[in-house]
Amino acid sequence: MRAIWKGAIAFGLVNVPVKVYSATEDHDISLHQVHNADGGRIRYQRRCEVCGEVVDYSDIEKAFDEDGRTVVLSKDELKSIPAENSHEIEVVQFVPSEQLEPMMFEKSYYLEPDSKSPKAYVLLRRALEDTDRVAIVQFALREKTRLGALRIKDDVLVLQSLLWPDEVREANFPSLEADIRISAQERDMSAALVESMAADFEPDSFTDEYQVQLRQLIDAKLEQGESLDTEETFGVEAGEGGKGEVIDLMEALKRSLDRKRGGGEAASAGGSSDDEADTDEADTGDGEAEGAKPARKASGTKASGTKASGTRAAAAKTGTDDAKPAKSSAKSTAATKSTAAKSTASKPAASQTAGSKSTGTKSADSKSTGTKTAAKPAAKTTRARKPA
Template sequence: MRAIWKGAIAFGLVNVPVKVYSATEDHDISLHQVHNADGGRIRYQRRCEICGEVVDYSDIEKAFDEDGRTVVLSKDELKSIPAENSHEIEVVQFVPSEQLEPMMFEKSYYLEPDSKSPKAYVLLRRALEDTDRVAIVQFALREKTRLGALRIKDDVLVLQSLLWPDEVREANFPSLEADVRISAQERDMSAALVESMAADFEPESFTDEYQVQLRQLIDAKLEQGESLDTEETFGVEAGEGGKGEVIDLMEALKRSLDRKRGGGEAATASGDSDDEADTGDEEAEPAKPARKSTGARSSSAGAASKTAAKTGTDDAKPAAKSTASKTTAAKSTTAKSTASKTTASKSTGTKTAAKPAAKTTRARKPA
């Protein structure tokens, strides 16, 4: 690492000389722009609007426009601002760490002792450890006066620049003012989902999937050239993404829990319990195993009848309104639901079962 700045922490009358290093770096693959016709590199030129000439960086100054007037500020004038010349990190407060709003954190810097003896550096670090507090500091860096928090990480002092209060926007969303009712069951299920996903945070277990796949794409392009097949490279169609499907909240919670628990049987059980909640006080007769039918039968009806045969009991209350019971109710000799009227032509227990399927279809239309 290369130091980007040198200064001293002013801790009361104690000065702690330090070198400042950027604590973070960008791991993104660097891409540049080219002309798609011939691959030529696209370059930007600093061109003057008045004379049209390309201007060297050394001839460029900064300016501020207000009320139609332009104030040009030279490099020397900007450097003459007192705060810009300060190389002091002034400690102004020691506060509990929980009082710092994470949204205010901006960029992190490592501080290394910059003196023959690191005693003053260690003293400040011990003071922060003993009091369990964070030092609030003010400093100037890169033409900007900054607010910062001084804390400890692995025996190293870390300076984290903070946004000023007026740089954090207020969250004002009228949609959040609506009265939303959350049932106890929804809260319990969401809490159970959180508990099923609870773990200690281990940053190294996460991967930047986009950068990995971008590297994969670049390597495949180098190997295959213009004959690259992105579907073959990634195993999915290019641009394939989520459908944004809107589903029932309770159903989404149940599916999420089932997925985390890895139980296919749990999914079936949750579906049955959901149906039971819908039945109210109605009693449903037990679903009998489906027998072979001489009429036309769809594959979905067959699958549903097998499910009904497995789940039917003497007091099968949820069977009345479940999807499986609606499909198989027409095959029961005691079926009384509307579904029995719709699918009676497919049941061997009705008088129309012996008739050809075509006649049954003409004689009885679906409700």
Template sequence: MRAIWKGAIAFGLVNVPVKVYGATEDHDISLHQVHNADAGRIRYQRRCEVCSQIVDYSDIDKAFEEDGRTVVLAKEELKAIPAENSHEIEVVQFVPSDQLDPMTFEKSYFLEPDSTSPKAYVLLRRTLEDTDLVAVVQFALREKTRLGVLRVRGNVLVLQALLWSDEVREVDFPALADTVRVSAQEREMSAALVESMAADFEPSDFTDDYQIQLRQLIEAKLDKGEALDTDETFGVTDNEASTGEVIDLMEALKKSLDRKRAASGRTPPAKTTAKQRPGKKAATDSSGALG
């Protein structure tokens, strides 16, 4: 890995020099565009609409337009913004991790100690472990001032970039009005389905099927060329997924639960009511969506 940035965590009067690395990578197969008539590569050119010349990246500036007025901002002017020149990851407060909305999570970065003595780095990491808190930080990276948190992953500090509060949209869908009614029986059946599918999450148990099948298609195409038969390559599948609205919710829940029980080799228990089940309280009618 190559460090993308160097700076220091400002933890009160403690300074923790660090190197920043991208923590994630894209595993998607890279495809490019070609002309379907002759397989010629499609190239895009940066052409000026005023002089029609093709422009190099080095000759491109940025601009802002408002009310018919345009302001051109040169690279040197953008680099002069004070926040852009900051190489400090400033700790501003410590909060419980459950107060963070996952909707705001952005890219993650690994932080490596950039000092002959990593003691301050280890101290901060152990402090986060001992207090079971995450550190809210502010920093600048790639022409943007960012909000983030420091958390621990194994023995490494991770910088998790966050969206600003005004970058998450507010929504109010009319279909989710308080008039929606969900019966106790529907809630009970839904809970039983959830229970039948509950397990500890292991990310390695899941695979990117599209990328696997794309690789399969590429290899079959290399082997058979234009004579490729996609039905032969992938097999004909029976897709039972419905794209329409579920009319009978109880029937759909029952079929789903029966299918899960059959797959796990479990036999359906004798039919009982919620009141007859030990340790279970009867669900009451409630308004709102399933969830």
């Protein structure tokens, strides 16, 4: 980096010599103007409107027009302004950082110690750290007196030039004066969307997509020449990519939440509880009897829907004392029902329905008690009969 200015911070009677460096730089791809007919470079000439001659930059002065009169100011006259010759960054206040309006920030500069001993520099930095405040300063740079904020970044003093208050426009929009009502549901939905997008700010994770795509366009044009196909280059038609107008605010909020939650809308449409999923797996068995389906639906219901307490007690006696989660019991029961349904094809319809009801009761009982059912032995007996 090259220093653009040298001066000193006036911290009371303490003088802190510093060098000033631009803290930011522009990486945008530079484009120039050409004649579209032959590609000739367009040049701008400083031509005098009185004599018509092209004027060298060294022969140009600055002027101000007022009431039909023109006041020409020479370079030497401009340099005679006292503020222009000042190389002092004067600390005038120390304020809390939250009182600074971000809209007033203009440009940032790094300050480097410009003396053999940087003790005064470190002292000012420590003072800002210990008090947790920002120094408000005044200085002159490039023919303008400026207001600035002196803060710390990675042990380096940073000077941020500020706009003067009269340089910040007021936002006066009549459309915001209307009585706009926001429902509680809309506020809750928008708060949920904010929460789903909450994260720590990491500037390195963002990219200037326009500059990347501009470089892509330049490379493609160099390779393909006038036969360039922008739709093939970018995968979309030229001019596409804009977002449509939002008409239904609630619908837009819902769709945004679904997208951030990883397709929650699709999950809510196709998703089901574990018990229902297990029942669906049992329904896919081959050669099922129609009479067994009502019993399987009953087994997918919660235990609170079963009122036969006497039957529950009898079924509990047949199980073991080793408790298992209700989900595992439901899976075991569903698998047993599927096997039992296959074997009952040769039985009378009445006994088949009764067996299905019995199985449904055991499933409900197993959910309410959290114990194993006696279905496993029955399943083994069924498998033994299947060859016959």
